[in-house]
Amino acid sequence: MTTTVAVIGGGYGGTTVAKELDSFTDVVLVEPREDFVHHVAALRGLVDPEWTDRLFYPYTRLLERGRVLRDHAASVDQSGITLASGERLTPDYTVLATGSAYPFPAKIDFRDSATAKAKIRATREELAGAEKVLLLGAGPVGLELAGEIKAVWPEKAVTIVDPAEGILPGFPDDFRAEIRRQLDELGVELLLGTSLTESPVSEPGQAKTFTAALTSGGEVTADLWFQCFGGAPHTAYLDGDLAAARQANGQVAVTAELRLPGQERVFALGDITALPEGKLAKVAGDHAEVVVANIRALIEGGELRTHTPGAPMISLPLGPSGGATYTVETGILDAATTSEIKGSHMMVSRFEELFNVA
Ligand SMILES: Cc1cc2nc3c(=O)[nH]c(=O)nc-3n(C[C@H](O)[C@H](O)[C@H](O)COP(=O)(O)OP(=O)(O)OC[C@H]3O[C@@H](n4cnc5c(N)ncnc54)[C@H](O)[C@@H]3O)c2cc1C
Structure with a gap:
């Protein structure tokens, strides 16, 4: 047997x-879920309509003998x-x-793909109309999302707020400095060591202008926000x-x-x-x-x-051609290499092969 x-x-x-x-x-x-969701590319799938469908791979041809329940x-x-x-x-x-x-948009909670795609498209519409975007959380998701937004809409103001004093703890200082340098170049505002005194009045991903106070003093105004932690x-x-x-x-x-x-x-x-x-x-x-x-x-x-x-490793794209990668073996790899590793293709070929859809 x-x-x-x-x-x-x-x-x-x-x-x-x-x-x-x-x-x-x-x-x-x-x-x-109806389909495998390639969450590694979820943030690209939000900002770029061509990518939305490419997040979903049917399970139907994954197994030859076994079954998917x-x-x-x-x-x-x-x-x-x-x-x-x-x-x-x-x-x-x-x-x-x-x-x-x-939290959405990094992960998509809907189990049927049509609803998931509709949610992504509706959120992109809201995002497209927002001039000022607030991202709560400066971890890999918040930073990657800032890069994706700036790559498509360079004119939008993107602010990231995080209670931590620095980004990407656990990674070498020169890697963290390189990411900060690129965020500066993109015009992303990083407010560290602070947080909102209370939650925004709107739902995440919903366009509605609000002003929120910061625990460090001052305030931040945005037309839309996303939760990038948790x-x-x-x-x-x-x-x-x-x-x-x-x-x-x-x-x-x-x-x-x-x-x-x-x-x-x-x-x-x-x-x-x-x-x-x-x-x-x-x-x-x-x-x-x-x-x-x-x-x-x-x-x-x-x-x-x-x-x-x-050991810690990360490949952090900031848009299709930006970002940096770190592994102990290679040290820091630049934006062009990060684009080759992830940013330009979001690693889809492996999934096209795995799910037999190429
Ligand atoms: C925006 C983003 C970008 C990322 N980029 C990268 C990257 O560049 N490189 C990298 O290596 N990692 C990246 N990650 C991390 C990566 O996505 C996760 O580490 C990975 O998904 C973990 O794989 P897993 O198999 O443990 O679980 P998952 O991929 O989360 O899969 C778990 C599955 O279990 C199912 N499930 C849950 N509960 C039940 C249940 N009770 N019964 C049956 N099924 C259930 C879910 O529906 C899901 O399909 C990224 C993550 C995000 C959010």
């Missing part, structure tokens, strides 16, 4: 695991998965790959013996083999893991390779592989 595997979540890590296991196990991939895990315990539909799965192995939520792992479904692995911040403890502690057959990967490393699609992909190797080793015999968290 073939080994059965349930992969919960069809994002960057889950699709890689499902695809790789498809040839030698019976895979069920559980995913509530459009459902979501309501509860997962040691012995199986209860889906929202009521169906119960009891696979030999479970892979938790449910990722994290993030990622949260999807792990509320952990139940029974698995619930103990869930930490206060919602992340899941994992062993070096990427199993839940004390569990032989339940793996977790990607953004949900409580590992001290960047929450990146690249990292979720690295985790996926280890999980696949370990499921294979458990089935066929052999040594289990371990994952060691890597």
